[in-house]
Amino acid sequence: AQSVSQHNHHVILSEAASLELGCNYSYGGTVNLFWYVQYPGQHLQLLLKYFSGDPLVKGIKGFEAEFIKSKFSFNLRKPSVQWSDTAEYFCAVTPYGNNRLAFGKGNQVVVIP
Amino acid sequence: DAGVIQSPRHEVTEMGQEVTLRCKPISGHNSLFWYRQTMMRGLELLIYFNNNVPIDDSGMPEDRFSAKMPNASFSTLKIQPSEPRDSAVYFCASSFSRAGEDTQYFGPGTRLTVL
Numbered sequence: 001a002q003s004v005s006q007h008n009h010h011v012i013l014s015e016a017a018s019l020e021l022g023c024n025y026s027y028g029g030t031v032n033l034f035w036y037v038q039y040p041g042q043h044l045q046l047l048l049k050y051f052s053g054d055p056l057v058k059g060i061k062g063f064e065a066e067f068i069k070s071k072f073s074f075n076l077r078k079p080s081v082q083w084s085d086t087a088e089y090f091c092a093v094t095p096y097g098n099n100r101l102a103f104g105k106g107n108q109v110v111v112i113p
Numbered sequence: 114d115a116g117v118i119q120s121p122r123h124e125v126t127e128m129g130q131e132v133t134l135r136c137k138p139i140s141g142h143n144s145l146f147w148y149r150q151t152m153m154r155g156l157e158l159l160i161y162f163n164n165n166v167p168i169d170d171s172g173m174p175e176d177r178f179s180a181k182m183p184n185a186s187f188s189t190l191k192i193q194p195s196e197p198r199d200s201a202v203y204f205c206a207s208s209f210s211r212a213g214e215d216t217q218y219f220g221p222g223t224r225l226t227v228l
Contacts, residue, residue, distance in 0.1 A: 032214065043204065044219040051214045090156065099144055099208060099215040100169060103156040 006104035023091030030096035033074040117220030131193040138207030146206040
């Protein structure tokens with residue numbers, strides 16, 4: 001079964017700082033990749049996804065992610081964070097054609113005004 | 114679009130009681146998923162259905178847990194009897210599976226507390 005690793009579980013940064021969250025997965029075949037965000041007390045919302053094509057994916061709220069197949073990575077980035085980006089971020093992976101999502105443990109991001 | 118609907122949003126019950134969680138998927142979606150989220154274990158897939166048929170229930174922790182999907186617009190997750198270690202947030206998600214591209218949309222969750 002595939003597994004997903006997210007490092008630096010807790011991230012604290014100031015507004016306007018840049019954010020990068022790492023995501024690595026273990027699966028040798030074709031994958032579909034996702035980042036979800038969970039604001040405090042809310043449900044998971046889709047931030048962005050990658051199925052195929054351009055490995056640089058742009059999502060909502062200024063987030064983007066880059067798929068690097070050779071590194072089995074799908075890192076999330078935002079050039080300048082805002083206080084409202086305080087949330088938990090989850091990377092998720094599923095093998096192509098299989099809709100069983102495997103989630104990482106999440107990154108708790110706190111943005112200080 | 115109403116999104117995935119779950120009820121109740123909060124449930125507090127006593128150990129040994131039966132608990133039933135409900136989910137209405139997004140209209141037109143053909144796959145439905147039940148997840149459990151805890152601090153210790155993160156997000157775990159419990160079971161998922163495709164076209165109302167259970168496909169993979171390997172994540173169901175034990176026989177106390179059961180799930181049904183009697184039609185395309187309704188699913189239940191039942192815990193009987195409940196135990197304190199079942200306390201968690203239970204999410205339902207749905208998707209429309211097509212050509213290997215499947216995006217799951219999550220409901221607001223049910224926060225279950227078993228005393």
